[in-house]
Amino acid sequence: MSSPDYFQTAGRSGRALEDVMLIDAHAHFGHGPDFPIIRPTAKALVASMDRLGVLLSCVSAIPAIFGDAEHGNALVADGIREFPDRIFGYFVVDVGYPEKVTAQLAGAKAAGFKGLKVWSYGARPGLPYNHPNYQPVFAFANEHAMPVLAHVFGPELDELEGYFRRFPRIRWLLAHIGSAELEKYMQFARQYPRVYVELCLSTCPRGLIEDLVASGLEDKVIWGSDAVFLDQASQLGRVLFAQIPEEAKRKILGQNAARALGFTHRAE
Numbered sequence: 001m002s003s004p005d006y007f008q009t010a011g012r013s014g015r016a017l018e019d020v021m022l023i024d025a026h027a028h029f030g031h032g033p034d035f036p037i038i039r040p041t042a043k044a045l046v047a048s049m050d051r052l053g054v055l056l057s058c059v060s061a062i063p064a065i066f067g068d069a070e071h072g073n074a075l076v077a078d079g080i081r082e083f084p085d086r087i088f089g090y091f092v093v094d095v096g097y098p099e100k101v102t103a104q105l106a107g108a109k110a111a112g113f114k115g116l117k118v119w120s121y122g123a124r125p126g127l128p129y130n131h132p133n134y135q136p137v138f139a140f141a142n143e144h145a146m147p148v149l150a151h152v153f154g155p156e157l158d159e160l161e162g163y164f165r166r167f168p169r170i171r172w173l174l175a176h177i178g179s180a181e182l183e184k185y186m187q188f189a190r191q192y193p194r195v196y197v198e199l200c201l202s203t204c205p206r207g208l209i210e211d212l213v214a215s216g217l218e219d220k221v222i223w224g225s226d227a228v229f230l231d232q233a234s235q236l237g238r239v240l241f242a243q244i245p246e247e248a249k250r251k252i253l254g255q256n257a258a259r260a261l262g263f264t265h266r267a268e
């Protein structure tokens, strides 16, 4: 076996990464829908970030995803105010109540949000992403060239595909690659310049990151942890110890996210 690289050495030693643009593109504040989480706060997340060397975490609120956008978004807005350099906010709207959506979106930018998070019920009864209620949401993201982090667990991929062409200014982060429909996630990342795939997943399929890089997708894979559902450290370890070149790790751990989130630009 080859000698350990910088990332493996840092991971084994438990030291924070240094000189790495480390961005967690998928994190949360707030308690679960039917279970408590220990200290699901901005302060606790930033402490975790400091232990690992994470510069920026991109956060949506769990209560917002599960039907209470107003209170959930307020948690994230507070976090952005408290840690403006460390927290990037994804805004969530109550898509089940279209009469509320326009007013909710109007307040998003003023509260400091720079992205949207959507969480479809596509795999169960409710509103799939191709339901008309999502139109104004994605139209808003397109108008403001905001990134959209979309919860995906397989079936939602088909619901989203039509939007990739219709809303060309949105950069899409398709969450939870490895959950299901792996080939389709990869095909979309290959086919659509503004579609990225995001890694957080509790089951951590063995060899997934190696396969993605071997398939030529190292510019399209983005690290996210799903903190505070999951621990940032365990999800980070999946990339630190992957058998891929160091340069690919740098891309996956932050350079790709910087592009997807609109911090850096490159011709697409």
Ligand SMILES: [Zn+2]
Residues within 6 Å of the ligand: 026, 027, 028, 226
């Ligand atoms: Zn999540």
